[in-house]
Amino acid sequence: MPPRPGPRRARIAFSDAAAKQLENITSEAEIHALDRALVVVSVAPDIGEPLPGHAAGPQLRQYTDEVERVRLLYWVTALRTVVVVAYIET
Structure with missing residues (x-):
């Protein structure tokens, strides 16, 4: 019997502001x-x-991971x- 696929994941896109924030993250831990956090969302x-x-x-919507200290502001498309992702805070 073939393995069952995992849950379907939404594709992640970044607003222009979030993309700029992403460019400024240099720490491997961050x-x-x-x-x-992106996988969870x-x-x-x-x-x-x-x-x-x-x-x-x-x-x-706002997702906060207290353990990893990440906060995301995002919205989901209709389908x-x-x-x-509109905003990233690490």
């Missing part, structure tokens, strides 16, 4: 911590808590296939 996009806002735009 990169590793960010990678772990890609597997379970609804894991973050919704941030208050208005209904005109996408629902902004839940892409997670757009």
